[in-house]
Amino acid sequence: MKVIREIDEMKREKLGRPSGFVPTMGYLHDxxxxxxxxxxxxxxxxxxxxxxxxxxxxxxxxYDRYPRDEGRDLSLLxxxxxxxxxxxxxxxxxxxxxxxxxxxRGITDRLEGEKRPGHFRGVATxxxxxxxxxxPDRAYFGEKDYQQxxxxxxxxxxxxxxxxxxxxxxxxxxxxxxxSSRNTYLTPExxxxxxxxxxxxxxxxxxxxxxxxxxxxxxxEMERLLCSEPLISIDYISVxxxxxxxxxxxxxxxxxxxxxxxxxxxxxxxxxxxx
Ligand code: AMP
Numbered sequence: 001m002k003v004i005r006e007i008d009e010m011k012r013e014k015l016g017r018p019s020g021f022v023p024t025m026g027y028l029h030d031x032x033x034x035x036x037x038x039x040x041x042x043x044x045x046x047x048x049x050x051x052x053x054x055x056x057x058x059x060x061x062x063y064d065r066y067p068r069d070e071g072r073d074l075s076l077l078x079x080x081x082x083x084x085x086x087x088x089x090x091x092x093x094x095x096x097x098x099x100x101x102x103x104x105r106g107i108t109d110r111l112e113g114e115k116r117p118g119h120f121r122g123v124a125t126x127x128x129x130x131x132x133x134x135x136p137d138r139a140y141f142g143e144k145d146y147q148q149x150x151x152x153x154x155x156x157x158x159x160x161x162x163x164x165x166x167x168x169x170x171x172x173x174x175x176x177x178x179x180s181s182r183n184t185y186l187t188p189e190x191x192x193x194x195x196x197x198x199x200x201x202x203x204x205x206x207x208x209x210x211x212x213x214x215x216x217x218x219x220x221e222m223e224r225l226l227c228s229e230p231l232i233s234i235d236y237i238s239v240x241x242x243x244x245x246x247x248x249x250x251x252x253x254x255x256x257x258x259x260x261x262x263x264x265x266x267x268x269x270x271x272x273x274x275x
Pocket of ligand 1: 023024025026030031032034035140141142143144145168169170171172178179180181
């Protein structure tokens, strides 16, 4: 397994084709590794990037304390049969004077885009840069970050990029909590409470399955469940169109329920498909 830190060296690397790419911010868990396994299975070569991207964090967010463990990440990736790990430096990705940005409009107006101004501009910009440097045939993204997945798909479509985006299902802990590097922020007490996030999504889906179509009713019931845990504060609960993320008042045949909560120092997001 090759570890590449220089952008020019990554650009020159001759990858086996087709090549798969898994962009990450490191501190890897089984969610990341499920994407890696999928890519290793589908492609002749796999590149994983580890880059905690400063431009997607807002002021006062967790960029400085975001968990990092490069040694552990590298040994996990080696075991998965990854060919190249790309670990660029922030000063090389964003040299002094850098001022070119990718703005994916519309779909970024709400939810994470609204709560984290500038977040998706940072995400789209870094992902386009990584695509240009790595030049993969396919790239793997988790449904855990559902809005991000839609933003990347839209960018690829509208900028005519020749990269196939492969969505991968959310990997969960045994109690349902979606795996996330940010789960390490939770105290043992908060960790015990955290599975209520997924339980609220299951409740939302169950109400739909029992015939409820009023999104307001579904959101109120979910809110009641989440509020039964005093440590949790809700950022948003949304019943959205699964393609445009427009808020729905009534569910016809498909929807996506998305939630964001604060729990102690962590801000956690999760979502579920309806039906
Ligand atoms: P991150 O390191 O958080 O930027 O995530 C890198 C990639 O892994 C993104 O495509 C995420 O959506 C994906 N990912 C993160 N957590 C999970 C999970 N629990 N299940 C599946 N994919 C995930």
